[in-house]
Amino acid sequence: xxxxxxxxxxxxxxxxxxxxxxxxxxxxxxxxxxxxxxxxxxxxxxxxxxxxxxxxxxxxxxxxxxxxxxxxxxxxxxxxxxxxxxxxxxxxxxxxxxxxxxxxxxxxxxxxxxxxxxxxxxxxxxxxxxxxxxxxxxxxxxxxxxxxxxxxxxxxxxxxxxxxxxxxxxxxxxxxxxxxxxxxxxxxxxxxxxxxxxxxxxxxxxxxxxxxxxxxxxxxxxxxxxxxxxxxxxxxxxxxxxxxxxxxxxxxxxxxxxxxxxxxxxx
Amino acid sequence: xxxxxxxxxxxxxxxxxxxxxxxxxxxxxxxxxxxxxxxxxxxxxxxxxxxxxxxxxxxxxxxxxxxxxxxxxxxxxxxxxxxxxxxxxxxxxxxxxxxxxxxxxxxxxxxxxxxxxxxxxxxxxxxxxxxxxxxxxxxxxxxxxxxxxxxxxxxxxxxxxxxxxxxxxxxxxxxxxxxxxxxxxxxxxxxxxxxxxxxxxxxxxxxxxxxxxxxxxxxxxxxxxxxxxxxxxxxxxxxxxxxxxxxxxxx
Numbered sequence: 060x061x062x063x064x065x066x067x068x069x070x071x072x073x074x075x076x077x078x079x080x081x082x083x084x085x086x087x088x089x090x091x092x093x094x095x096x097x098x099x100x101x102x103x104x105x106x107x108x109x110x111x112x113x114x115x116x117x118x119x120x121x122x123x124x125x126x127x128x129x130x131x132x133x134x135x136x137x138x139x140x141x142x143x144x145x146x147x148x149x150x151x152x153x154x155x156x157x158x159x160x161x162x163x164x165x166x167x168x169x170x171x172x173x174x175x176x177x178x179x180x181x182x183x184x185x186x187x188x189x190x191x192x193x194x195x196x197x198x199x200x201x202x203x204x205x206x207x208x209x210x211x212x213x214x215x216x217x218x219x220x221x222x223x224x225x226x227x228x229x230x231x232x233x234x235x236x237x238x239x240x241x242x243x244x245x246x247x248x249x250x251x252x253x254x255x256x257x258x259x260x261x262x263x264x265x266x267x268x269x270x271x272x273x274x275x276x277x278x279x280x281x282x283x284x285x286x287x288x289x290x291x292x293x294x295x296x297x298x299x300x301x302x303x304x305x306x307x308x309x310x311x312x313x314x315x316x317x318x319x320x321x322x323x324x325x326x
Numbered sequence: 327x328x329x330x331x332x333x334x335x336x337x338x339x340x341x342x343x344x345x346x347x348x349x350x351x352x353x354x355x356x357x358x359x360x361x362x363x364x365x366x367x368x369x370x371x372x373x374x375x376x377x378x379x380x381x382x383x384x385x386x387x388x389x390x391x392x393x394x395x396x397x398x399x400x401x402x403x404x405x406x407x408x409x410x411x412x413x414x415x416x417x418x419x420x421x422x423x424x425x426x427x428x429x430x431x432x433x434x435x436x437x438x439x440x441x442x443x444x445x446x447x448x449x450x451x452x453x454x455x456x457x458x459x460x461x462x463x464x465x466x467x468x469x470x471x472x473x474x475x476x477x478x479x480x481x482x483x484x485x486x487x488x489x490x491x492x493x494x495x496x497x498x499x500x501x502x503x504x505x506x507x508x509x510x511x512x513x514x515x516x517x518x519x520x521x522x523x524x525x526x527x528x529x530x531x532x533x534x535x536x537x538x539x540x541x542x543x544x545x546x547x548x549x550x551x552x553x554x555x556x557x558x559x560x561x562x563x564x565x566x567x568x569x570x571x572x573x574x575x576x577x
Contacts, residue, residue, distance in 0.1 A: 128476050146480045158477035162495050162569075172481040175491075223481065 079104040079259050080125060080227060085134035087120055093284035094120045098134065100278060100287060102227075107253050107260040109270040109277045111317070113324045117285030118263045119155075119231055125261065126152050126229050138227065148176070151220035153230040157212045159204040165191060166200040168215050172223035183222075190218040195248070210241030221256065230262045234269065246273050250297050267321070271295070271313045272304060279317065282324055289320060360542045369546035377531065378547075384527035388444050389516045392451025396508060400456040401501055404463025405493060414464070421464075425457035429515075433522045447519040447526060454515030455508035462504025466497030499569050506562040513555040 078101035085098040094117040102108050110118040123129040125136050127146040135142050138149050146152075151172065159168050166184060167174070169191055173183035191200055194214040204212055213233055220228050234242040250273055253260055264270050270277050271293050281288040293313045295304060304310055344362050351361030372378050407414045407421070433450050440446040470493060478492045494501075520529025528547065535544040 123476075126480055128480055146482060148482060150480070152477070152480040154473045154477060156471065156473050158471070158473040160474070160492070160495065162498070175478070175481050175483050175487055219481075 077104050078102055079139060080261065081137040081140075082121075082125065083135045083137075085121065085124055085131045085136065087117065087124065087129070087132050095124075095131075096284035096286055098285070098287060102259060102261055103276065104259055105257055106275040107249075107262060107273060109262045109264055109274040110280060111264055111267065111270040111277050112280035112285070112288075113282050113321060114265060115285075116280040116282040116324075118265075118280050121280070121285065122229050122231055122261060122263045125227075126150055128152070148223065149225055150227045150229055151223050151225035153213070153216050153220045153228065153233045155232045155235055157204070157209075157216045157236070159212055159215055161204050164201050164203060165196060165207070165215050168204065169218045169222055172219055176223070186222050187218070190222045191215075193221065193252075194218045208241070210237045210245060213237055213245070221252075225258070227259045227261065230260065232263050232265065235265075242269075249273055254297075267314050267317045271310055271317065277317070279320060291317065357539070358541055360545070364542045365545045365549065368540075368542035369549065372543055372546050373550075381527045381531050384444065385447075385516055385520065388447035388519075388527065389451055389512060392448040392515065393455055393509060393512050395448070396452045396456035396459055396512070397505060400459035400504070400508070401463050403456075404460040404501070404504070405467050405489070405497070407460065408464040408467025408497070409493070421457050421460050424453075425461055429453055430518050430522075433519055436519070437523060442523050442525060444526060446523055447516060450519030451512045451515040454518075455512035458511060459501075459504040459508040462500045462507065463497060466500025466504075467493060469500065470496040499566065502562060502566045502569055506559055506566065509558050509562060510555055513551070513558075517551065 080100075080102035082098055082100040082102075085095055086093075087095040098121060110121060112118050120129060124131045127136075127143055127150070130144065137143070138147070160171065163171070166187055170178075170183040170187035173186060178186075188200065191197060194217050196211060196214050196218065199207065199211070204215065207215070213236070216233070220230075234245050237245060246269060249260075253273075262270075262274065274293060277291045277293065278287060279289040279291065280286065291313065293309060295307055295309050295313075297304060347359070347362040351359050351364070403417070407417055429450075432453065433446070436446045436449045436453070440449050474492060474496055475488070478488050483491065517528065520527050521532060523529055525533075528551070531547055532544065535541075535547065
């Protein structure tokens with residue numbers, strides 16, 4: 060993975076060839092607040108790209124525009140070359156607050172995407188069972204969300220997104236409502252998942268460490284109005300022990316560099 | 327309730343009041359208040375009379391019809407107001423006015439519209455019960471986490487699926503609370519309606535008893551009504567507790 064763009068240290072990188080999501084000239088204004096201005100971005104297939112920036116830079120807005128949940132004022136989003144303005148089966152969303160149905164079991168929550176598509180019960184539950192196990196929740200199928208911890212709830216949200224077999228997974232600060240220990244474990248799982256599943260991940264976060272830790276590619280957004288300020292491809296070997304990454308020199312250098320770049324936006 | 331450090335069950339306090347009633351009744355201070363034991367005896371013989379039985383059937387039928395109508399119309403109306411701003415702007419004022427207005431004053435108008443029969447009683451139950459159901463349903467729909475709606479949309483929910491699989495369920499605790507309060511108001515509606523029409527069901531009985539100063543039977547009928555109202559409120563509360571259990575972790 061990521062062998063094409065290996066360079067010495069982090070650096071801006073031109074648009075890659077095989078991009079699954081193409082964002083062109085996206086702009087969005089709320090009232091008189093300009094949230095996004097002229098966003099052009101390509102998301103390479105099979106990679107994990109992070110949208111990183113301080114609060115108010117419009118990263119979640121951009122993600123929701125790609126998801127088709129928010130309509131842009133201008134510009135286009137294309138998935139596999141096809142323009143989209145509404146949600147579609149090739150994209151699946153993981154929510155910051157999990158967005159689980161409290162009245163439904165883990166099984167029904169995970170299978171809900173398939174239920175909406177009309178997959179029959181036996182088939183969708185077989186698929187859901189597989190992904191519940193994949194995210195490490197085997198045995199919790201009949202539990203209700205309020206019986207689970209925050210970290211486990213987000214695993215349910217992740218299993219739901221995986222079970223619809225979308226090409227692109229959109230994750231909106233998925234770990235921000237999860238405690239620190241669970242977050243670490245979750246990040247490691249995500250790295251493993253990205254290797255196992257042949258999927259494209261677009262990941263919104265405000266944590267520099269998190270972005271550098273898990274991303275193939277980091278898009279830095281600057282606030283008010285949100286624009287792309289820099290694209291970084293951290294050159295980090297993630298094949299071995301995930302614990303080791305936190306001590307990797309490139310990891311530390313990249314975190315530092317991004318921090319220097321973002322500092323100006325923080326009072 | 328605690329007394330001298332001992333926990334006393336609620337039923338015990340009720341018993342104290344029954345004893346007080348009995349004593350006051352035996353003292354023969356006011357002829358309006360016969361002893362409680364007389365009321366109980368009257369209640370036992372009352373429920374055996376055909377006039378009480380047919381009045382109960384009439385009353386229950388009117389009550390059930392009025393409640394069914396106010397739930398079937400009130401819940402969708404509340405969902406509409408919770409979801410569509412223009413519907414809320416148009417109807418909100420009226421629902422609020424009617425939910426707090428002294429509706430008893432309108433019942434005579436209902437009599438002109440629907441005649442001196444069961445239809446008026448049904449209309450009275452409906453008029454008393456529906457507004458709180460609409461308001462609570464609306465509040466429930468307003469409280470649904472926006473991300474739950476976004477979740478359904480992002481996984482391709484059709485509009486009917488969004489309403490039947492998400493919105494109705496997410497607002498269910500408030501809808502049930504509204505129905506419980508609506509039931510209690512509906513009991514008020516059925517009693518006031520029947521009292522004013524005075525020739526139907528319990529209204530006719532109340533009229534007969536009070537006109538002939540048969541106070542024991544009058545009180546017996548009142549107690550039966552109160553017990554009925556409390557019983558259905560309790561039943562709905564049970565259902566609510568079950569739903570609250572699932573809704574407990576709402577984000």
